[in-house]
Amino acid sequence: MFYFPTIKLKKNSEPIVFIHGTGMDHSVWTLPVRYFSRKKRDVLSIDLPGHGKSSGKLISSISGFSDQVFQLLDNNSIKKCSIVGHSMGSLIALEMASSQPHRIKAMSLIGTAFPMQVNDQLLQFAKSDVQKAIDILTFMGYSNQARIGRNKNPGMWMTESTRRLMQRSNKGVIYNDLLACSNFKGGLEKAKKVTAKVQLILGSNDFLTPTRKAVDLIDSFKNPDVKEIVNSGHTLMVEDPNKVLDYLIEAL
Amino acid sequence: MKKPKDLKPSTLSLHAGQRPDSDFGARATPIYQSSSFVFPDTETAAGIFNVERAGHVYSRITNPTNAVLEERISALEGGIGAITTASGQAALVLAITTILEKGSHLIASKSLYGGSHNLLEYTLPRFGIDTTFVDLRKTNDIKKNLKKNTKLIFGETLGNPGLDVLNIPKVSKIAHDNNIPLLVDSTFTTPYLMQPLSLGADLIFHSATKFLSGHGVVIGGLLVDGGKFDWGSSAKFKTLTEPYEGFHDMNFVDEYGPAAYINRARKEGARDFGACMSPHTAFLVLQGIETLSLRMERHIQNTRSIVDFLDSHQSVKSVCYPELDNHPDHKLAKDILPKGCGAVFTFQLEGNKETGKKFIEQLNLFSHLANVGDAKSLVIHPASTTHHRMSNDALKKAGITESTIRLSVGIEDCDDLIEDLDEALTYSTRK
């Protein structure tokens, strides 16, 4: 499994593991990865199997992805870590923190909800007309304001950047990932098993995982720290990178 | 489920990249005429320098007014990001130097703006970057001239001066089959007439001096990254795929994925070559872009009427415009430029060099100057100005004769323009 930065991990290190969402790769975490690296923290921003630079077969379930991430940690003799997950990545993080709670110190879930039920029509497009699915995900992935622009990261047009990233995904990835989100079950019970310190970062204008769909999940965690970013949509790391980083610094 | 409703071009021309200013609610884009930006604390400063936080440092590299223009042109072109530059010429230099180095080669169209030709033919070879000029209509010639070190193909969407229409789908296919990006100069077409990225181009630059501004009061350039080209697919683009010692050992492909190119261009080229656009200029270009679609519509309407007028005038030998069926790219133009082939074209007078001079001097509304794409109509006589050093033979090769006239049609009332042309034609060809 490819991860960035491509460094050799120290023995007994307790890295922060970043897990991207549907059809994405490690590059969505460039800014926080640079911060935590500067602060001499070990960081692993992974490309899930079949995504980005990672070879390997796609995995059709959240628990399967979670097993793979644990495998990577085991291969590097890492006993404990913190996790940050966005969207589908947040479900993988939840699965990890509930299946092996003793190994996860802190966790931040960004743009999350449970259930993360994907609209049937969108799933159908993802299977038969992936460009259309990418267009819908891009459109719904941003707040109305962000679609007009004024990126905090100067000179970059947000929606097209996201579209391009998804267009780079291998055949079948988007459908696979959306289906994995939809099929993820028992999230609330899993949340109850989590012992790690939990933070949720949610966008008030998120059309893909609206905040109201995170309420049950929030209620299932013990003492979660909930951060809402006003006016942000689902692509929080692009729409408000500095706030996301500030919150991650608090959580990790 | 929400249906994607992407904003359309005229809306993007007015809104993309800007929301009402958060401090005072200014509806227009404020001009942040400031060389530098205050850091709230030392830790944030370190964070912005290490590009772990978004923000502005110094206006050579980024500026909030310029950023609006960068987003706006990206939105109009369907690109992922852009960089504003001091001139169109600076945008071309930035486009090339971001991925080419000493020992690199590029293939460029034979029909280029003179300034671009000078850069490629005379200046870049001094820095070890060589160009082969090819008629991009002849795909076999492109293929024949590809070398191991060829890293770019470059042409104008509408070539100079014969308005060769660049067959972007065909040429980009050859480029991509060989892991090379296609760069186009889209100055004459603007995103209103054509979106080169959707046809297969990878990078675009504009002289914003021209139609994008329309007012003819600034010099400026824009470089747009389409974000589609896979820089990591070959070992050709080391500036993007290997750690860059000059910027935190950054590997741009690893850190930015689709946005590797534009990030390298900013973090190296904008920083080191320093050909930045002033925020005031960016503001003026934005003012122009707000009315781009209205102006282009009128430019085309007027151009079509004038082309018709000249084409049937007894004192005119021929008119060169791709919408006329005698133009070699007539069919292609219908396909990829259905909204029009720009507002700059040439025609031949019946007569000689003297006729040309007399014609220009007699014009009243058309201004005789070295520019194109102003809202005001412009004219030039290449044989006595831009191309005056050339022999008759060389002129012929460039498709220019002693009686060639180039017009850049503005947005005045067309009847007035036609009357001006008619009078000058009558006067200059009077025996």
Ligand SMILES: Cc1ncc(COP(=O)(O)O)c(C=O)c1O
């Ligand atoms: C087609 C074309 N490209 C590039 C340029 C160079 O632009 P600038 O003069 O803004 O440097 C020009 C200027 O005339 C042009 O006509």
